[in-house]
Amino acid sequence: MSEPFRLLMISAMYENGGNTTQRLLDGHPELIAYPFESQLGTRLVQDHLSSLYPAKYRWPEFALDGTPDGDYEAVIDEECRVRIKTPRSSKFREAKLELDDGERKAMFVSLMEGRPRSRRTLTAAFLRASAAAWRDRVRSDRERVHVGYSPIVGVDADRMLADHPEAHVLNVVRNPWAAYADTKKRPVPLSLAHYVLGWTVHLQHALAFTDKFRGRVHILRYEDLVADPRGALRGVLGRMGVGDSPTLSQPSWNGQPLREVYPWGTIRIATTEANQKAAAELGPEEHEEVRRRAEPLLRALGYA
Numbered sequence: 237m238s239e240p241f242r243l244l245m246i247s248a249m250y251e252n253g254g255n256t257t258q259r260l261l262d263g264h265p266e267l268i269a270y271p272f273e274s275q276l277g278t279r280l281v282q283d284h285l286s287s288l289y290p291a292k293y294r295w296p297e298f299a300l301d302g303t304p305d306g307d308y309e310a311v312i313d314e315e316c317r318v319r320i321k322t323p324r325s326s327k328f329r330e331a332k333l334e335l336d337d338g339e340r341k342a343m344f345v346s347l348m349e350g351r352p353r354s355r356r357t358l359t360a361a362f363l364r365a366s367a368a369a370w371r372d373r374v375r376s377d378r379e380r381v382h383v384g385y386s387p388i389v390g391v392d393a394d395r396m397l398a399d400h401p402e403a404h405v406l407n408v409v410r411n412p413w414a415a416y417a418d419t420k421k422r423p424v425p426l427s428l429a430h431y432v433l434g435w436t437v438h439l440q441h442a443l444a445f446t447d448k449f450r451g452r453v454h455i456l457r458y459e460d461l462v463a464d465p466r467g468a469l470r471g472v473l474g475r476m477g478v479g480d481s482p483t484l485s486q487p488s489w490n491g492q493p494l495r496e497v498y499p500w501g502t503i504r505i506a507t508t509e510a511n512q513k514a515a516a517e518l519g520p521e522e523h524e525e526v527r528r529r530a531e532p533l534l535r536a537l538g539y540a
Contacts, residue, residue: 241360247390248408253458255501263483265376272315274384295392340369374491407442410458414515
């Protein structure tokens with residue numbers, strides 16, 4: 237692990253387009269996209285935000301007296317582990333994936349040999365081992381930036397950037413009416429009050445950190461992404477020294493084009509028309525209540 241670890245971490249409140257963004261970046265020859273949500277959080281994450289957001293979506297904490305073996309098991313990584321350990325129980329069971337968890341763990345432990353245990357080395361080793369152990373991952377031999385996506389992890393952008401000086405955080409935001417309408421389609425949806433609170437807290441952090449860490453923390457509106465995905469993404473990638481690619485125009489899984497983003501998220505078709513249709517699904521009272529709770533962030537993000 238002598239070369240600098242470069243990371244682009246996507247953060248987005250639920251149904252705000254994080255999965256869509258990750259799938260659009262998937263086929264880029266200079267990027268290594270994690271197969272699912274890269275849920276690096278551990279059960280040791282306990283702070284003032286713990287009652288609002290699940291630990292699996294947070295930037296991790298590790299035990300001071302731990303070992304690499306235990307550190308690996310501490311990472312929640314729920315979506316990937318369910319897929320590779322109990323594939324019939326996974327919503328991604330139709331996605332072909334040759335990745336053995338035991339082999340990945342052995343690579344992780346090997347990468348940590350002779351290195352100090354720190355959040356920086358442990359998170360880099362986990363993502364590097366995941367990419368190396370993924371046997372049928374399409375490779376270009378030009379990859380140099382890892383791409384992860386963990387909903388709302390942008391609230392921890394300050395810790396992430398302190399750990400990885402080469403990292404960037406991309407916060408994706410979608411108008412809260414369409415986003416809430418889509419989250420209502422989940423089997424057990426959040427209440428409107430809970431959902432909009434999570435949306436606003438995530439974006440408050442995104443705006444503050446974009447100002448504090450200029451050029452390393454970014455905000456991208458989902459509406460701009462679906463209108464021109466290649467144009468919207470190449471600007472962020474350019475700041476990392478990553479080139480343009482026609483693959484940015486088409487969501488994909490391991491380089492294979494996808495007709496729809498589902499089951500990587502509730503969003504199936506990532507278009508302007510589908511986004512407008514979703515927003516129109518809310519009734520007048522719900523629409524007004526979302527507006528009331530989301531102010532004044534709506535103005536700051538161009539949704540007034």
